[in-house]
Amino acid sequence: MIVILLLLVVGLLLSAFYSGSETGFYRATRVRLVLDSRSGDWISRGLLWLTNNPALFVATTLIGNNLANYLTSLGTVLLAQRIEPAGSHFVDLIAPVLFTPIVFVYGELLPKNLFFHAPNRLLRLAGPPFLLCTVAFLPISGLLWVFGRVLQRLLGSTPLRVRLTLARRELRQVIVEGKEAGLLHGVQQRLIENLFETASDPIAPFVVRLENVTHAPLNASRRSVLELAKTNNVDAVCLFDPHSRELVGYVRLADLYLDESPLSDSIQLLPRIAPTEPVIAALIRLETSNADMGQVVDRQGKTMGIVFTRQLTVPLFDGV
Structure with a gap:
């Protein structure tokens, strides 16, 4: 019984981890990742590298979520068999119905909501284990990543590359938030706006x-x-x-x-x-x-x- 409950808990935790990390990854401020990367933070560098290789990140998340769902389903089936060894169809039907709301709330909704409101802080905590999972799943996710690169070359499309230079749109949003918070004066904002307007103009x-x-x-x-x-x-x-x-x-x-x-x-x-x-x-x-x-x-x-x-x-x- 302990093994069955352990399977359910581990599957639920993995589901929460990958679901929340996915939301935090897309919600995280790239400005913070860039600045932390330049300061030598290896976690931010790893996350920034995944940002430059989104296909590998998506493949890792999919494999992790499938693993979590498999453990949860296995634990549910074993628990149903433990409760009713004779194999009652009623128990087999009611067990998934009872566990689905639990998985949805604690494995999907709650972690996504937490990462949505505090993406940078939580993603930094989840960064090391996620990078470790990326390496562990690399034999499988690497194949998906290579397949995506082949399709990219065939279709001629280029993925968005987020380098150590800041995205203008995101940096502009940071400047607006800084002015709203009272950290920047009108003169400073005007100077930055002029910088944006002339930055890409040739000499x-x-x-x-x-x-x-x-x-x-x-x-x-x-x-x-x-x-x-x-x-x-x-x-x-x-x-x-x-x-x-x-x-x-x-x-x-x-x-x-x-x-x-x-x-x-x-x-x-x-x-x-x-x-x-x-x-x-x-x-x-x-x-x-x-x-x-x-x-x-x-x-x-x-x-x-x-x-x-x-x-x-x-x-x-x-x-x-």
Whole structure:
């Protein structure tokens, strides 16, 4: 009798575990998974990996639920036989009817409701055993996963990949919730909205052609470069090789004033940027290089113009 009750309890717990984990998996905030993954949390990394491989997650859940249902059904049948050894059809019929509401409430409804309201907290607790089950069921779920990949290639569809970069829609929702909670001011929200609007725009509209950029030959004197900068009211001057006519860098007006060393010692390198590169990616590259401008080149390596860091930041502060 103890073995039979143990089968029923284990089957009920497994049903609750897989049903709740499935709801929590779809309800969990991917922002939290991404941030925890970047901090080195292996549980979040495993769950994020399953997010990138949804077919494997679904296969693991299906196998687990089938296992739970099998144990529950086996326990119900054995219990019915124990109550009525003669094999009464009445007991065989009434036992499933009596246990179905219990399985539905405690194996489906209650865990799903709990994971629905606290997905991140409960999924973190359920994460290690679920990842362990993923490995244990891999010989079976792996076949289903491979079959799904084959169908994907045949149909030409690509599954949604959730990488360590945040989904714009979900991050926007987080920002809205932050403002509603009083954590963000209107200026901050406007800045983030501008960031969303310009994040994927290419830098091509911001490129300034070389003939419109203040430039001087590499062998120019320090004084002539200073006068050129003053005349054109700029704070930096591009330098080019007088023989090849190729850009070699630029000098800042402030550096020429503060440092009396030769002009060649003050040259700053120009980061090379593709015209199709997004504004935010180009801005990050320029800021990382501590560059005031970048050299925009095409696929053949030909210089198309110059993009200035301050010009890329103008759309971000529009209306702020």
